[in-house]
Amino acid sequence: MNAARIIAVLEWIAGMVRVVITLLALYIYVPLVLSFFPWTANWAPKLFSYILDPLYTILRVVLEFIPNLFFLLAIALVTRYVLKALKFIFREIELGNLQFEGFFQEWASPTYKLVRVLVIAFAVVMAFPYLPGSSSPAFQGVSVFLGLLLSLGSSSAIANIVAGVVLTYMRPFKKMDRVKIADTTGDVVEKNLLVTRIRSIKNVEITIPNAMVLSSHIINYSADAAKDGLILHTTVTIGYDIPWRKVHELLQAAAGRTELLIEERPPFILQTALNDFYVAYE
Structure with a gap:
């Protein structure tokens, strides 16, 4: 990190501290001034409650979430080490060090990706009840909406994935x-x-x-x-004035001069069509 970047970060921190101090001063100053006058003295406790009640609620939610946090950490750790073990196994299969009958090496990487998605999905399902607000109707409604949006908007993508x-x-x-x-x-x-x-x-x-x-x-x-080799072919059309035996002889001689031929499988000629003015040879 260069000097200019450090100065920018320090300026941002100083600005945030200034904002917090200003808000804190206003929070103390305004109720204090209102408490000096009898007709506004009752407003001071209300102002305090407007700010303190949300803070108390947030603190209570955080304290209640701490036990669930340990469950989430345990699920994350177990999922992480399960994925590491699966990655090691499929990596060995891909390298050929571990073999199973009927399971090919090129299947290792895509199979690991599919299993990883299933493991992560299972972990998310297990962790969902321990998330803060998971039981609220709003959270459930947003989850249903996102699931519906995903299923309707990605039908072609899902078809391609399958x-x-x-x-x-x-x-x-x-x-x-x-x-x-x-x-x-x-x-x-x-x-x-x-x-x-x-x-x-x-x-x-x-x-x-x-x-x-x-x-x-x-x-x-x-x-x-x-x-086993591959049969490569092309179509040649020659008129009826050339005898078919001569055509076969010339085509076989031309094919015989091709490189990388398999000696046990010599070239052959097929007559595929007898048209009006020519014969089609393959």
């Missing part, structure tokens, strides 16, 4: 997989609870809501490519 959770455990793709979602083709660069981001082959980043991803068909080109 879809994101379902996609996480479906495992249709991983980060950097080449996929096709509906009419969008590209590499997955990010997947969170709300959206999936894809970078197309033209280096355009496309954001797709998870609800749309879940309702669309998904083609993953990278799922088995490393183990």
Whole structure:
């Protein structure tokens, strides 16, 4: 903290002290002056009560809240250490040091986030009765209003979150997989609870809501490519004046010069259409 900042803080403290001293002087001076005159002498106790009664009420509420404060501290401590234990367990699963049959490593982080939300929600429910004013109708009315506002205003967001959770455990793709979602083709660069981001082959980043991803068909080109390879194909149209055997021979020779071919799976040619003026080969 530099000197200018320290001076500003000291000036603010001095200003607050001046305000408190002024209010205290007025609080003592005004009733004292009123008590000097018989027709205003009865007003002095009332003025004192107007200020002292709220202070007494606040002090009483604070003293009554002290036992509940210990319950809140206990709930906070237990919740904190439970979350630390869960974080350690899921971290070990993510690193591969702890394994469970049927539970994949990429599930560790999202599962921990879901469990953390549930634990915090459970702790809030337990702590709610010990909060000051929790039993008052006003506090309950505000809670109901906020809950209703949240449920009505975030229906699409909740749908995307639910879809994101379902996609996480479906495992249709991983980060950097080449996929096709509906009419969008590209590499997955990010997947969170709300959206999936894809970078197309033209280096355009496309954001797709998870609800749309879940309702669309998904083609993953990278799922088995490393183990079993991937069949890449294109369509070539050639007129009827070229013999189909010659076309097959030339296309197979061209495909054979492609790098990274699997020798056990040689290229093959399909005739997909016989049109009016040409044949479509794949």
